[in-house]
Amino acid sequence: MGKIGVITDVHGNIAALTAILGYFDGICCDEIIHTGDIVDIGPSSNECLQLLLSRQDVTLLLGNHDRDFALNEYTARKLSHVPTEHKKQVFETMTDGLRDKVRQFPLYTTRKCGQDTILFCHYAFKQQPFDITKYPFLDIVNPPSAEAFDAMFDGINCQAVFFGHKHEPCDITGKRIYVDVGSVGCYPEPFARGVVVEYDSSGWNYKRVAVPYDMSITREKLLNETACGEQLYDFYFMLNFKNK
Secondary structure, three states, X not given: OEEEEXXXXXXXXXXXXXXXXXXXXXXXXXXXXXXXXXXXXXXXXXXXXXXXXXXXXXXXXXXXXXHHHHHOOOOOOOOOOOOHHHHHHHHHOOXXXXXXXXXXXXXXXXXXXXXXXXXXXXXXXXXXOOOOOOOOEOOOOOOOOHHHHHHHOOOOOOOEEEEOOOOOOEEEEOOOEEEEOOOOOXXXXXXXXXXXXXXXXXXXXXXXXXXXXXXXXXXXXXXXXXXXXHHHHHHHHOOOOOOO
């Protein structure tokens, strides 16, 4: 039986990331897929990116915040919860050379599990030749629905999609299965969330996991060491997920 550990949207929360990676290692996952947004918002973006890049068993996909970092685009987007001042400070703390590595992150990846093809991505994307200089992601659907996801992923040959971006987990079945993994780093409770996909030649299934961790250091660093920390506190630790 093969195992894939899936996480998304760590957003600079090194304590949550360390906890979920330890869990995946403990159950002997064959590989780990992070579906985008390693950096920004949280206080430890550089450490999170360095840790994930150091592992040979991790596939890293591009998220919108990762893309902004790769292009050094720190001006706040319309309706964004992350102020320009904060993004600029976070990007300035990142190690030289990491932008080139992030620019190489793919937009999506697929795995064959049983007889099905599973697509992993940050969110629904524009189906055209990928150019990182052009924003690739479609607008978030709120609330999520099978009809909306069926339309956004129309024409893609897969039987299931695992993604993130909105931070809120969902499990929806339409023409295929749609699973929002839920942010591992931005969650008001002290649990690092993820998904484990198990598969063999006959089929596959998945289960959600939540690993306890001490979030006090992350809270303190966010409030005391980052620009606009108080402004971001509610988004980072409270249920305020309406705008991305």
